[in-house]
Amino acid sequence: MELAQIGIKAGLVVIIFAISLVMAMYSTYAERKVAAFLQDRVGPNRAGKWGILQPLADGGKMFMKEEIIPTRASGLLFIVGPALAIMTACIGSAVIPWGQKIVAGNTIIDLQVTDINVGILYIFGVVSLGVYGIMIGGWASNNKYSLLGAIRAASQNISYEISMGLSIIALLMVTGTLSLKEIAEQQHSWHWNVLYQPLGFLLFLVCAFAETNRSPFDLPECETELVGGYHTEYSSMKLGFYLFAEYINMFISSAVMATLYFGGYNYPGMSWMAGHMAVWMPHAAPVIVPLIGTAVLFAKIVLFIFFFMWVRWTIPRFRYDQLMDLGWKILIPLAITNIVLTGAWITVHDKFFK
């Protein structure tokens, strides 16, 4: 790998970074708009047209606010917490394939930061790192609400990680690889995994909600019980980091779900499209076609994000024991059943229908 490719990669990294930040910012905006829509309100409409600049305003505000570090908090950890949260959120996107190879002249640009053969495990690692940020922050701020929130967050995340892993295993049995790139390739045109793994997808979806602490699993920050939850004591950009982290996680998990189950950048009739484009505009085609795929992927992501918000504003919050029971006593057995069924089905299928 030469310097040039390193440069390209670096550029890609920066772009994706920017995109995910922007997505996060605008999903805050979207959140409020969706909430307004579902509650038959107008929502933010002052900053810019339709309040389009609202996120910028919020961001600016975040920057300008006074940062408060309570005296009884343990200083360093208090800062490390949110930083860790945002960092783990940001590096998750490294292994997601955003599209096929772009062939510009003689340089091949791979629309993926890197294709490592353990992509899924990487995602898992990063996701489970995320809880550290919350845990450290909550513990460091030396506040009962924060501590409770953090602990809730921690045990909730770990509880749902198990079933998440189990649900993924069923998927791996189908795909037979851990590399997200290959998984995406396998789902050419309409062969999306969700068709083979409906139950698995549902499980994964629920777990994704829980992992991102989104409602109805947002007990760590449920204001009725814990004021602000783990970020009670935080202000200015540190608070901003936590919020950002949540939205970026939402974005990443949507991307993962789209890639794993909904074909990533694949869409029905993509080969038809590719063929016609090649005839139609032979020079631009190698650049355009992948970008269309990327657009499709982003469309899916946006849909998922919308789904997240939709659920948030429609479904009431769980009680904590219900949450745990769901995680342990329902999802895990379901996931194992799913594995068993998948295994049996594939074996039978390979034996007799091939």
Added chain:
Amino acid sequence: MNTLILISVLPILLLYLGLYKAKNALLPVTIIGLLAALGLVVAKWNTVAEPIYHGMMQFDRFAIAFSAITILSTILILMLSKDYFERISSHVAEYYAIILFSLAGIVVMVSYHNLTMLFIGIEIMSVSLYILAGIKKNDFASNEAALKYFLMGAFSTGFLLFGITLIYGATGSFDLDVIRDWALTHTSKTVDPMFYTGIMLMIVGLCFKVGAAPFHFWTPDVYEGSPTLITAFMSTVVKTAGFAAFLRLFSTCFASVSDFWMPTLMAITILTLCIGNITALYQQSFKRMLAFSSISHAGYLLFAIVALGVNSGNSVFIYATAYSVASIIAFAVLILVQQQSGNDNFESFNGLGKSNPFLAFVLTVAMLSLAGIPLTAGFIGKFFMFSAAVAKLQIWMVVIAVINAIISIFYYFRVIVAMYFRSADRTEMVIPGYFNVVLALSAIITIIIGIYPSVIANLI
């Protein structure tokens, strides 16, 4: 192999029995299951041993003999556990299950044919023991014993693993045969330094596990802190298994490079003997004395590995058998005495000879056996060890061992003196039937082996 499966399924069965409140079924089911396992082992005796499961395990005669003796000792110990665990807490089923789990680990330890299995066996055993050491939740000594045992055990596991890793790095395999061939083909010139470092680290790790000096310091505390029954288990079954694993590894793999690790092991042996004996002299508590004496017995057992030969397996087997049986007697009597007098000092044995002649007699037999007096199993064990060492012309080591044997008389006879020659007015204590069976059986075994060792002497 069926043995292993049976021993692994049995505890799960027990757990569920415990769930469904079948308290009284626990002990019988355990004993019957173990007897069945014993039968399965012995049934394998005349089958030719092949490495099974991709060379993971090998149930050769060595493995069978040691599995048998460990299972047997476990049965004896569990028979002592009647009404013992109930006094500690209500999770009786769990305790039986955990003991059996560790027994499963032990069976793996004595029959491994691959370092992976060695590690897994040791860990299954140890992890169970960490729990068992601390089952007296509110007894601080028990907690402390558990924590110390846990930290030291994990620490030693680290060394063991690093050793295994380096050996893997040098030889490229965990399989004992491959390692042996590698060691054979590489002379001390061409051999990889990683290999030697690996051996050293494994010695450290294993010595930690078997409680050999200078890695013994956790032993007395743990043995003293743990509940007596568990201590009995640790100092008999676990020690036996540890040495079986130790010997299996070194006699299979590292025999050809013995001139490298022999000096280290010799030093460790001598150190273990002396430290164990001399510290045992100064103990006031019978239990703690047994702990230290177990260290010194570890020293005697190390003789077999130092004087590695065709007979080493036999020697360790006989010595371990004799030692286990005798210790079981000692701990059984200790349990009874503790129940009566509340403490485990030598004084609490005073006058036992008058109040409970039978108890005193079997304990005397046990002590004589531990001290290595002829006509008891202990003497045969020592005889085997010494003759192996003398055959290797390590006479000076034997002389040191002999001196230690003489020292050991002092503390072993203390309890005999207390029982017979020091009078104290004590009421005769009632001995449960299970205890009588165990004590009588163990004493008979001890004497039979002592008089006619051929019954087990040429097994392996």
Added chain:
Amino acid sequence: MTVSILLFLPLLAALILVFVKNEQAKYAALFFAVAELALSVYYLVNFVPDASVQFAIDASWIPQFGIYFSAGIDGINIIPVMLTTLLVPIIILTTFKHDQPRANAFYALMLFMQTGLLVVFTALDGFLFYVGWEAALIPIYFICALWGGENRIKVTLKFFIYTFAGSLFMLVALIYLYTQNPNKTFDIHELYGLTLSLKAQGWLFLAFFLAFAIKMPIFPFHTWQPDTYTEAPSGGTMMLSGIMLKMGIYGAIRWMIPIAPQGFNKFYPYAITLAVIGIVYASIIAFRQKDGKRLVAYSSIAHVGLIAAAIFAWNVNGNQGAMIQMLNHGINVVGLFFVWDIISRKMNTRDLNQLGGIAKNSPWFAVSFLIITLGTVALPLTNGFIGEFLLLNGVYYYNVRLAIVAGTTIILGGVYMLRMYKNVMQGPTNDLTITFTDITGSERVVMVIICALIIIIGIYPQPILHLSEAAVTELTATVNAKMSLLGSNFKP
């Protein structure tokens, strides 16, 4: 008819005795002991006095170590065997007047010990020899520690540790011999045949010497003995002094010297010197003893020293003397200890100064005591004479000056024994000894037997000497041959 019956009858008897009630215990014990004696007499009658091993048993015991249960009677061990079977009933008889607590255990241990002793004397396999050695040790330990005097615990433990330590080194030596033996057995005759390096033989000799010297005991290793003899119950003391210390002498003749002749050749001057020093030392100490039992203990050290010296001189006369003196010393010392047992039982003291004038109103006792004393001081026509004569003769062959020094044992022995007799029996009776009543019943029987033996052997020792002559001559010759063959500087 092999020797095994002789060996296992007492063991069986011991097991039976455990279940006998305390009152009948002594009668049962006596019965079995006499039966054993009768049995041994049968062996004696059928014994052909030559160098061969007879009534041999040779059963495989621990095959993979080449260990055999091989025992037999020959000229070397016939006398110790007879001694054992003869003394045990006498000793049991001496204890009749005591009412021991837990008597059945006491006699069971005693008979168990008899088995051990017989095994030691008849064993022809090193391992068996060692096992018997320890098997004889355990019961005597318990006898002394259970029925002994005040500070018995310390003393007996000391005794046990001493002997056990010695025997362990002997074990190491035996194992070494086993490893050196090409066909890997402990068989004594093969061990005789081994050709070992001088160094090895030296070490072997020292290892054996430690064990046997402690047992006999020879001078620097004797410190356990007086205390133990004093503390032990009279029965135990008799077993110890009468029979057990013969294990050491016998072991020296049978095992130590023939197996390591060259080592012996290297060290025997020191050994003899130690023995002779022991004689003089013990005699001088015996002088100054107030406690009669202790005095006897020291006298026994002196006599045994003479026997040891004679053995280390290693010639036929000396060894024959040792043989017969084993028997005599056994009889005499048992008699003496019995005397002191009676006195201390009747007078509750053993202090020579408090006694005196007993002779007046107890003729039986006086006479028998006198005979025993004379036997001990080796007056002609008593058993002691012939033995000590042969012993001194043997030492004399080796070195005249040493013989003279050793000879003082007779003079000194005479002096302190007669002084003891005088202090106890003659002189005016004091208010304590006036209460002394003459011996009766079992005591009288014992005394008669002992005195009879003393006189008979003293007058006509020939048959006894004849028993061992051939074997001793051969053994001595072979060892001497080996030593000269090894080019040693050995004077005959």
Added chain:
Amino acid sequence: MEAQSSAINYLPIVIQMLVAVGFAVGTMFATHYLGPKRKTKDKLTPFESGVEVVGNARTPISIKYFLVAILFVLFDVEVIFMYPWAVNFREMGVEGLVEMFIFMATLLLGFIYILKKKALDWD
């Protein structure tokens, strides 16, 4: 499995981490200097809904959370074992399937056990 990915494939991830760290740290400093600083005592006390602060926040909390943590560790590790199997599931065929089912059955036994032991009931 597919080709080993060498260390070089992880380089971009390092780059991304660097970027992330840079972003986080940079922003931290920025806000630190941008924001106003008007600290008062009340601001710096832990927020307990305006009530006076009671005791220390670092108090032992319900053992249940701890139990959940331990169970998570155990089960998650068991899940690790399934990944290689799942990926090579087709190669291993029926035999592998059966073995893994035995494995999962054992896991389930343990799972049912802890359920019966009420280790996961929150009340």
Added chain:
Amino acid sequence: MESFFNTVRVVPLNHYIMLSCILFSIGVIGVLIRRNAIVIFMSVELMLNAVNLLLAVFSVYRGDASGQVFVFFIMALAAAEVAIGLAIIVMIYRNTSSIDTNVLNKLKW
């Protein structure tokens, strides 16, 4: 720059060995000098992870999967140890409200 890439492409075996040796030593020292049970325990885990790293490296360099399988087992048993260890430590904490190993002096070392 090129050399850097080459190094990254194939890191020499010795680097890994050294690294894991260093990690292992850190763990050992931590166990020996720290007094807080949790920290000791973390040091032990560090030792185990050094071993894992080395195993993985060896198995990659030898193209032999068994090393990585071993890593799995180490992980599993380390997890079991974590469970037990934390349980024990919590038990101690509830009895003594301290996890400093210096309070564990009822039995002398």
